[in-house]
Amino acid sequence: MDWLDAHLIPALDGVAYGMLLFVVAAGLTLAFGSGGVLNLAHGTVYAMGAYIAADIGDGSWGMLVLALAVGAAAGATSGGVLAVAVAPVARRGHLDQALLTFGIALVGGDMLVSYFGADQRQVAVPKALEDSVTIAGHQYPTYRLAFIGVAALLAGLGYWLLVRSTAGAAVRATTDDPEMVAALGLSPRVVHTATLVVAGALAGGAGVLGAPIITPSPETADTVMLWSLIIVVVGRLGSVLGALFAAIAVGEVQTLGVVLAPDLAPYLLFGAMGIALLVRSGSGILPEFAARARVLATRARALKGGGA
Amino acid sequence: MNTRLSAVIAMSSRYGTVARRAALAVVVVWLLVLPQLVDTYTLVLATQALVFGLLAVGVGVLTGHAGLATMGQVAPYAVGAYTTAWLTRHDITAGLLQLPAAALAGALFAAVTGIVVIRARGVVALMLTLAVGELTATAAVQWKEFTGGSDGVSTPPARIFPGGAELFDDQDIYLYVLVVALVVAGITALVLRSPAGLLLAGVRDNEDRMRAAGHPVDRYLLLTYTGAGAISGISGALLMTYARYVSPQDVGFDISALALLAVVIGGVRSTAGAFAGAGLIVFTRDKLGNWWPGHAPLFLGILFLIAVYLLPNGAAGVAQQLRSLADRMGLRVPGLVPRTPAAAGAGDGTVPASGAPVPEEADAR
Amino acid sequence: MSLIRRTRRRAAASIVLAAALVATAACSKDSGSNNDTVKLGLLVPLSGVYKSIGEDMKRGFELYVEQHNNKFGGHKIEVVVADEGEAPGVSLSAATKLVKQDKVAAVVGVSSGAAVAAITPMLADNRVPLIGSGGRPNLQNIDRVWNTSWMSDETGAAIAKYVKDTVNGPVGIIGPDYQGGQDQIRGFTDTFVKAGGQVANSGGKPTFTPWPGTTNFLPYLSQIAQSGAKAVYTFYAGSAAVDFVKQYKQSDAKDIPLYAAGFLTEGATLAAEGDAARDIYSVLNYAPGLDNPANRNFVSAYNAKHKTQPNLYAMCSFDAGSVLDRAITAIDGKVTSEAINNAIRGLGQIDSPRGAWQFGANHSPVQKWYLRQVRPDGQVLSNVVVQELATLGS
Structure with missing residues (x-):
């Protein structure tokens, strides 16, 4: 019981933190997974949203909603810019996209810091969300708890939109077979642009919502970019549920993981990612190792048997 | 990503080999006399660009030739650097001993990590190599006895031969680094042009057919990965020769990303292009960036944007633009005469630059 | 294949050549320095x-x-x-x-x-x-x-005796896992233990959080709260300091007095932490209110x-x-x-x-170290000097 009590908060926090990561990565999940654009400026768009939250938010609900609207609008605009910018290199593969979007990220990051300043920023949240609540005798930040709800809503909506709705079908079809979409009278280009605009709005909105947890600072963009890449790739490109599971796994690794295996803490994130990718790639190396181990074991048994 | 990369090559111009060799010779001579032409700091930057360029060569071998885009070449680079630091602190200061040791260490490291990495393709390979790089940097923070931890490790100057003079003067260091870089890059280029290089190109462009034909594809890739590790290990050794300092933050993923982008800027399959891309990045960050301290990232970002729009096929694409310009002006310069399309297109498996769609890769097998 | 490769090499070489000429032209002067x-x-x-x-x-x-x-x-x-x-x-x-x-x-x-x-x-x-x-x-x-x-180890050493004398019980210690952070924490821990202080962390050793990259301190804070610590000593700077302070006030540890190396609440970090930083005690060789x-x-x-x-x-x-x-x-x-x-x-x-x-x-300086507390100073929160702690340095 003590053990359970000691690990309850980290386990719960793993879920909440995973939900945060899911929301943080949502824009990239859509842009990369469904739009086919490896957007390395995703973290920068998130940071923009976070700075907007710090600038506009004053602790009232109204201003939080306003910040969310402004952040999402700014993110959507950046998504439109991205759509225009990648159009000429659309057929040149991910590496050229990486070069382009990384260039945008560097320029955008410089502009963000020049405009908003280099100082870490305070982010005011509504009073009701500011403190902590008591769960089974433990303190837990109210804002994070609320975040679980928001993220669940977003995941549900995303799943429904992408997998069940007509719009989602068009997006998926555009990725798979643009000619067919064009034959149906839809412009693949419009669908693609719309996908990137929505992805940008998600990234900007996530920045506004995540700002109270991940303080806006010059390093925010890099941190968020790395996390998002991990989640999107581990969760399989474009899969909403995959990204959700990957995000919660990463969240647990960084909370429950560091408590259970403190000595391995510095290695946990990338170690776990590596293992996840190996397991996931199916025909990968782990089954082969297992098979070889079985062969060795059989041989060893045979040798033993022969000796007896 | 591998098949995508082959499209980056696209259509190239058909210059004669005479012109190519003459240009290379001019560049080499220029590099050799550079100490007489520029100030000390620029020479130090040139040294830095050569070392970074050699790291990019390793990245290019994997990305352009083997079709494995990598974000993890800093790992064998770090292993080479720390091995060299360890040797120097144990009084093995001769470069001629350090270089093979660093190459061996980088190769061994790559051989072990490669078993895992070569199974993946595309974005998954990219993320796996990123993990290898980050885990190596983390190990460098933790393993203080060997690495000096997060504060890094400084070493005394190296020598070329055992018992020789210390490599202290910036000119001497530059020339030493230049010769090593040229030799390593030359050997790399020769190997890539040999039948072994052709096999590798076959794996990259049509892996299934190679497998069906009975080629041990995994073995080829592991060997290539190991070779790239050796190149990066040597690059790490040279880092210690000129900077005499390395820390975990100097072998982080941002260096990996820049090395990969250097290769993309230069043209993914060009050894000289890797150096050109690396040189552009170092020059932009450390020379142009000094005009407005604190805004080097802005200059780098602008460089990347310019490169992506104006050099659509990497540095190599410029040659094609020159050719079409020459054609339009009705020039028929000997050695600049384009080959006939039939001869040019036959058997090289490339697609025209006009941008015919290239099949999207699977992200993992 | 070889044809393509050749042309690419040739092309790249021409780029190098062009860049080389530009570079040579741009960098061929040594700047001297005026005597006066x-x-x-x-x-x-x-x-x-x-x-x-x-x-x-x-x-x-x-x-x-x-x-x-x-x-x-x-x-x-x-x-x-x-x-x-x-x-x-x-x-x-x-x-x-x-x-x-x-x-x-x-x-x-x-x-x-x-x-x-x-x-x-x-x-x-x-x-x-x-x-x-x-x-x-x-x-x-x-x-x-x-x-x-x-010197990195002086900050903690200056406050260790005070913490030992003031706090009635074991103290939880936590910091970032890089050399500067380890030196800061070691400075406190060594002097604190020498003065008879008791470390609350399991195993009697300070907790180090992975660096860089740790942004979530809740699991560590919940562990410290369970250790029965009567106070916490920490060193963080920059964004990590902001995250740490904000999360501290929302965690199980929120009622445990927090002592810190002054960097935790210095400069822009204090403004970003806002009310969450209120009442934190810290040690530093400076405070803007020094008279x-x-x-x-x-x-x-x-x-x-x-x-x-x-x-x-x-x-x-x-x-x-x-x-x-x-x-x-x-x-x-x-x-x-x-x-x-x-x-x-x-x-x-x-x-x-x-x-x-x-x-x-x-x-490095032989200098006085001060105990400060984050308190309102007019409209804003500031590090207010409480008392002198020690003169350190040699």
Whole structure:
């Protein structure tokens, strides 16, 4: 019981933190997974949203909603810019996209810091969300708890939109077979642009919502970019549920993981990612190792048997 | 990503080999006399660009030739650097001993990590190599006895031969680094042009057919990965020769990303292009960036944007633009005469630059 | 295949050639330095994670130079600014530029201890002194290294006895897992244990959080709360400090008194932490409210120019200007790097906003440390001095 009590908060926090990561990565999940654009400026768009939250938010609900609207609008605009910018290199593969979007990220990051300043920023949240609540005798930040709800809503909506709705079908079809979409009278280009605009709005909105947890600072963009890449790739490109599971796994690794295996803490994130990718790639190396181990074991048994 | 990369090559111009060799010779001579032409700091930057360029060569071998885009070449680079630091602190200061040791260490490291990495393709390979790089940097923070931890490790100057003079003067260091870089890059280029290089190109462009034909594809890739590790290990050794300092933050993923982008800027399959891309990045960050301290990232970002729009096929694409310009002006310069399309297109498996769609890769097998 | 490769190589070569010609044309002049003017290189982070601290350092140093009309001891001062960046290798490249291209007589600033470790061998080779106003690692050769700031292990050592005497019970200790952080935590832990203090963490050893990359401190805080700690001592700086403080106040540990190395609540981090930082006790060699003439002048001049209170980083760089001013004034003859270094060696007490101090044998200040608490000071939260703690340094 003590053990359970000691690990309850980290386990719960793993879920909440995973939900945060899911929301943080949502824009990239859509842009990369469904739009086919490896957007390395995703973290920068998130940071923009976070700075907007710090600038506009004053602790009232109204201003939080306003910040969310402004952040999402700014993110959507950046998504439109991205759509225009990648159009000429659309057929040149991910590496050229990486070069382009990384260039945008560097320029955008410089502009963000020049405009908003280099100082870490305070982010005011509504009073009701500011403190902590008591769960089974433990303190837990109210804002994070609320975040679980928001993220669940977003995941549900995303799943429904992408997998069940007509719009989602068009997006998926555009990725798979643009000619067919064009034959149906839809412009693949419009669908693609719309996908990137929505992805940008998600990234900007996530920045506004995540700002109270991940303080806006010059390093925010890099941190968020790395996390998002991990989640999107581990969760399989474009899969909403995959990204959700990957995000919660990463969240647990960084909370429950560091408590259970403190000595391995510095290695946990990338170690776990590596293992996840190996397991996931199916025909990968782990089954082969297992098979070889079985062969060795059989041989060893045979040798033993022969000796007896 | 591998098949995508082959499209980056696209259509190239058909210059004669005479012109190519003459240009290379001019560049080499220029590099050799550079100490007489520029100030000390620029020479130090040139040294830095050569070392970074050699790291990019390793990245290019994997990305352009083997079709494995990598974000993890800093790992064998770090292993080479720390091995060299360890040797120097144990009084093995001769470069001629350090270089093979660093190459061996980088190769061994790559051989072990490669078993895992070569199974993946595309974005998954990219993320796996990123993990290898980050885990190596983390190990460098933790393993203080060997690495000096997060504060890094400084070493005394190296020598070329055992018992020789210390490599202290910036000119001497530059020339030493230049010769090593040229030799390593030359050997790399020769190997890539040999039948072994052709096999590798076959794996990259049509892996299934190679497998069906009975080629041990995994073995080829592991060997290539190991070779790239050796190149990066040597690059790490040279880092210690000129900077005499390395820390975990100097072998982080941002260096990996820049090395990969250097290769993309230069043209993914060009050894000289890797150096050109690396040189552009170092020059932009450390020379142009000094005009407005604190805004080097802005200059780098602008460089990347310019490169992506104006050099659509990497540095190599410029040659094609020159050719079409020459054609339009009705020039028929000997050695600049384009080959006939039939001869040019036959058997090289490339697609025209006009941008015919290239099949999207699977992200993992 | 080979044809393509050949043409690509050829093409790339032509690029290299073109770039080479441009580069040669652009870089073929050595800049000399005027005899009457003394060039000083200011190396502070102006991009990346530590940019905020770098700007504070730059403001502090430039304020001193401006207040003295760009003249130290009758010599005109030219300040060349360079970006320390994030990685030590970048700092080394920038320092090399200051020394080899700008030919500065001395380098000032440098926030990160790792950057100091990276550049000092190069500076020693070129006999250029470093007047550091930031972190200071353990170095083998300190002949030309002078710090106006602090030694990493002194901060914690200064408050350890006070914590032991004030807190009735074991103390939880937590910090970031890099050399500077380990030194900070070790300084506290060693002195604290020697004074008879008890460490609350399991295993009796401080907890170190992975660095960089830890942004979620809740699991660690929940562990500390369970350890039965009666107080917590910590060291974090920058964004990690903001995350730590905000999460502390929302965790199981929220009612446990928090003691910290002053960096936790210094400069921009305090403003970002807001109310969550209230009541935190911290130890530092400076607070803007210190009551002495030098500090009153410093604070009012800084406030007039930047509309904000100065902090530790600005003060230490201000003092670096003071050290160089005194040294250059004391030089009889040509102002060279060597002469500056020798003159610094001969400096006595230095009047400073933090109170008078002087260089000790390890070329860092022998100075007073203060206990401060975050309290409202007018409209804003500030680090208010509670009492003097100890004079440290040797």
